[in-house]
Amino acid sequence: MPLSVIILAAGQGSRMKSNRPKVLHQVAGKSMLQHVVDTSKQLNPDQVIVVIGHHSELVLEQMQNQNLNFVEQTEQLGTGHAVQQCLSKIKDKNDVLVLYGDVPLISLATLKSLLKEGENQTVNILSFIAKDSTGYGRIVRDQNGSVCAIVEEKDANETEKQIKESNSGILLISGQHLNLLLDQLNNDNAQQEYYLTDVVKHAVEKSLPVNASICNCEEEVLGVNNQAQLANIEKIYRRIRAGKLMTMGAKLFDPERIDIRGTIEVGMDVEIDINCIFEGSIKLGNNVKIGANCVIKNCTISDNTTILPMCSLEDASIGEQVSIGPFSRIRPGTVCLQHSKVGNFVEVKKSTIGKNSKVSHLSYIGDTEMGKDVNIGAGTITCNYDGVNKFQTIIGDDVFVGSDSQLIAPVTIARGSTIGAGSSITKDTPADKLTLARAKQISLDGWQRPKRLNRE
Numbered sequence: 001m002p003l004s005v006i007i008l009a010a011g012q013g014s015r016m017k018s019n020r021p022k023v024l025h026q027v028a029g030k031s032m033l034q035h036v037v038d039t040s041k042q043l044n045p046d047q048v049i050v051v052i053g054h055h056s057e058l059v060l061e062q063m064q065n066q067n068l069n070f071v072e073q074t075e076q077l078g079t080g081h082a083v084q085q086c087l088s089k090i091k092d093k094n095d096v097l098v099l100y101g102d103v104p105l106i107s108l109a110t111l112k113s114l115l116k117e118g119e120n121q122t123v124n125i126l127s128f129i130a131k132d133s134t135g136y137g138r139i140v141r142d143q144n145g146s147v148c149a150i151v152e153e154k155d156a157n158e159t160e161k162q163i164k165e166s167n168s169g170i171l172l173i174s175g176q177h178l179n180l181l182l183d184q185l186n187n188d189n190a191q192q193e194y195y196l197t198d199v200v201k202h203a204v205e206k207s208l209p210v211n212a213s214i215c216n217c218e219e220e221v222l223g224v225n226n227q228a229q230l231a232n233i234e235k236i237y238r239r240i241r242a243g244k245l246m247t248m249g250a251k252l253f254d255p256e257r258i259d260i261r262g263t264i265e266v267g268m269d270v271e272i273d274i275n276c277i278f279e280g281s282i283k284l285g286n287n288v289k290i291g292a293n294c295v296i297k298n299c300t301i302s303d304n305t306t307i308l309p310m311c312s313l314e315d316a317s318i319g320e321q322v323s324i325g326p327f328s329r330i331r332p333g334t335v336c337l338q339h340s341k342v343g344n345f346v347e348v349k350k351s352t353i354g355k356n357s358k359v360s361h362l363s364y365i366g367d368t369e370m371g372k373d374v375n376i377g378a379g380t381i382t383c384n385y386d387g388v389n390k391f392q393t394i395i396g397d398d399v400f401v402g403s404d405s406q407l408i409a410p411v412t413i414a415r416g417s418t419i420g421a422g423s424s425i426t427k428d429t430p431a432d433k434l435t436l437a438r439a440k441q442i443s444l445d446g447w448q449r450p451k452r453l454n455r456e
Helices: 030-041 056-062 080-085 108-117 178-183 198-206 227-247
Strands: 003-009 046-052 068-070 095-100 123-129 138-140 148-150 167-175 208-215 260-266 276-284 295-297 312-314 341-344 347-349 358-361 364-366 368-370 381-383 393-395 406-408 411-413
Touching: 003 080, 030 046, 030 095, 030 108, 046 056, 080 095, 080 167, 080 178, 095 178, 095 276, 108 167, 108 208, 108 260, 108 406, 148 198, 167 208, 178 198, 198 208, 227 260, 227 347, 364 368, 406 411
Parallel strands: 003 046, 003 095, 046 068, 123 208, 260 276, 276 295, 295 312, 341 358, 347 364, 364 381, 368 393, 381 406, 393 411
Antiparallel strands: 095 167, 123 167, 138 148, 138 167
8 A cells, every 4th residue: 555654753852951852863973853764765655744843943944855744733732633733644545654753763674564564454553572661551452462452651550551562652554544543532541642542442442453563673662752862772773783884794893882874885804993983975995994083974995995093084085005094184075096195193185195195294285186106294285275265286296295395386396396395385396306495594603592581
């Protein structure tokens, strides 16, 4: 049957102690709501409807341009009421899958299983066996094992509170019976709310088939109500992603100390040390070694390359057998060709470091096209900014730049040039010659070193 997905995301989340809507708090660099949206879209539904409420303008701003339908729940009258607000949006006769914007770890596999097992059911609930069922609605079954009700804890008697099978809140409702069941909801309960779970009771009363599919992993259905729970979800997510990475063949020095906040592909024999953060889209080739405490975002790193500790790389392409770091910053637009080196305390921005070229230490290279076999001495900077505009530096093949030099763009350092240490180069240099630009060194006769004044 065609499917509509409803994601409930209207709650204030007061226990988060934050001005930000609860569903916009992030797990692995992405909002909880975005996690749920991304997973639900993989089911190829006809539509995804997001129910918003508290600070709805912030949710709309962050979630725009994703082909989502939004419905505002102006009064927070319960989950059933929230779904009722969507009736005019739901395509006729579509089955409806209800998800929650603060349950970000629900997996595609679990949702597919729920849909499959719910094909001949009026309602199919996603349940789980809770280690501690405090706070959860209980799945009540009859003597034949059939589901006959979901009882919220505040309405449960002592016998029902002993039940371990708990309600995740996620459920599938047949489109054929959706309006009928939602029309039956009332707020005659301890919370005076319209519980979506009451559709089970009304379906049973009408002898309509109800099922509960048990989720084998409780962690998938954990919700977030406070910062401690959010931190726990983050920890679980890190462990899941680390496990997948190791399954792909990567060696992690400590799986508990890696953060994957995007997608990552790895080749053979990749090694990743502790406390590394990966954001965006990452590709690591064969035999890549990543040192401790590196942050890497939207980068391709080719075979046999080593990233030494304490490096930051963003939007860069790193070739084969390159050495980066330690303490290097590689900024967007940087390309390091094979066998090149960027050493300690070097910053590179929007530049190409040529094959076999080296920028070993304490330098800034910006807006530069560098040829092959170039050596950049310590303390060299390309002066690419005049306070208003950026200019380019061109460095030819086989250039040697002495330490503490300034290359003031726009300027071209011709093939085979040697720049004497301490030079400030403002004009293009000729090929295969030594170029110096220094003030004359002098020593003054009769000069005396200043003496400390007596201030007693």
